Amino acid sequence: MTEMMMNRVPHLRTIAQRLPLRAIALVVVVAAAYNYSLLTLAGGLTLQTPLAYLALVPVIAFVLGWVQLSRIPPERPIHDRQLDYILGIGLILLAGAVAVLLPLSFATRFWVYRLDLLSLPLFVAGLVALFYGARKLWALRFPIAFLLLAWPVPYLPLVGDWMQSFTDATVGALTGISHAIPIARSMGGEGLFAVAHGGGYFPLSVSSACAGVNSLVGFILVGTGLGYVVRGPIFRRVLWLLAGLILIWLLNIVRIEAIFLVGAAFGQSAALDVLHPVAGLIVFNAGVFVVLFVAPIFGLTFSSPVQQIMPAVQESSPIQRIRPALALSVLVAVAMGFANAGYARYAPLVNPLGVAQLHAFDIRQASVANWNNRFVATFTQGQQYFGATSTWQRIQYTSNPTANLQAEAPIYIDVINTEDPGTLDAYGLQACYRFHGFRIESLTPADIGIGVPAQVIDYHNSKTGTDWSALWWEWPYQQGGQTWYERIVVFVANGPAVAYRGGATDAPPAQSARFTDTNRFLVSLAREMVRSQLSGSSKS
Secondary structure, eight states: OHHHHHHHHHHHHHHHHHSOHHHHHHHHHHHHHTHHHHHHHHHGGGSSSTTGGGGHHHHHHHHHHHHHHHHSOOOOSOOOHHHHHHHHHHHHHHHHHHHHTHHHHHTHHHHHTTHHHHHHHHHHHHHHHHHTOHHHHHHTHHHHHHGGGGOOGGGHHHHHHHHHHHHHHHHHHHHHHHHHSTTEEEOSSTTEEEEEETTEEEEEEOOTTTTTHHHHHHHHHHHHHHHHHEESOHHHHHHHHHHHHHHHHHHHHHHHHHHHHHHHHHOHHIIIIIIHHHHHHHHHHHHHHHHHHTGGGGTOEESSOHHHHHHHHHSOOSOOOOHHHHHHHHHHHHHHHHHHHGGGGGTTTBOTTSOBOOOOOOTTTOOOTTEEEEEEEEOOTTHHHHOTTOEEEEEEEEEOTTOSSEESSOEEEEEEEESOHHHHHHTOHHHHHHHTTOEEEEEEEEEOSTTOEEEEEEEEETTTTEEEEEEEEEEEEEETTEEEEEEEEEEEESGGGSOEESOOSSSOOOSSGGGHHHHHHHHHHHHHHHHHHHHHHHHO
């Protein structure tokens, strides 16, 4: 038994030596540092959206890197580790600055813009420089840059009109087929079809969510990677990928017709609950397989057979010692991992792909329990600052004697809506009050729920001898398929002279003690408003 164990130890060592331990360590460090970002990206696969397949980007990038490593010749044992550390640490620090510092400046817009994914290629590039060296980093520039395709922001302006045009083309093709194969009958516009079953009809809608746009975007991502792997003239590669796009669209037509057929034969439940959830994945995989199979017809070849990839990647690197680099990377990954996990606070506001989930704060419908509200006015002078399409409205709140949260003075709420978030940065409250010569008495951050960062500002108007206190926050919302941004300001005049009841005791005190009760009351009122807004959005 002892002899068998002694013989097994060298065998296990040989297996361990053949494993790509550096690649495994790199993947583990990236997964730890970007844990929530990658989980939400993968969660997007369950969404009926054209950007669902963005979750494939990290996987494709890894495969592209693996293939590229199999192509490059072994390196000479000459290496400048000082350059490796300068590049690696610099890139990692830059990614860390994006991950830790930008959320403080951008707040919820950090997640709307998914800047965490924009920093991912920087972090990976830094690790490659530390683990493999600068020459490997240059060799892997395309797979690393491919990670930029996981950033959803550049796609969003293209999705609207392009998605509708694609859906119209799909509906038009299905309508034409319905004349020849009367499984489903078109019911006019909006992509609605009536499927005959059991002597009656049931409706099926071919909307943008199920028209196959996500499969087309997914193939564009996969095809971009395949275009890098195959060998041949660029014109032939582009022609090959265009043929693949057409094939994916035709297979999607077949998918929808199959859903119609199953619905006609077995009913609506079989079509929508059984076939529909898996049909898209089947069609997508079939299309990719066919595209790979027909590559030689277009004069394209795969230069690196699969059996040659593993030995090439397993060759020893001229960089023999990476323990200091690995220890440094682990420390950074732990710090960034905690920061990344904290992005979960944005989940109620923005979905995994950076699309706002809230509706606009309707100032006429907003309510707080046992408070009365009265619409005051709409101001147009804000359009010169926040844009021609912006709005600025004001409402007055007064508490009833039965309210748990009470104030003896009326509370005012301003809501500014704009499609340009840069204007909110340019015209902040603090800068505005200082511009008008008001004396800032206190400026305090506040938590008003679900991680929404708010600010409480107290100032004195020396011209009128009046104290003012205001709490404001900003968040995104969806309207007409577009992301808008709004600033909500809750303010009160002569706050230190007003009596309050029910103010939050956990709110931070004001820098000027006489404003503390006012600030805590404003924080409590803002929390009630946020809670009411989230409740209304979840019901809609």
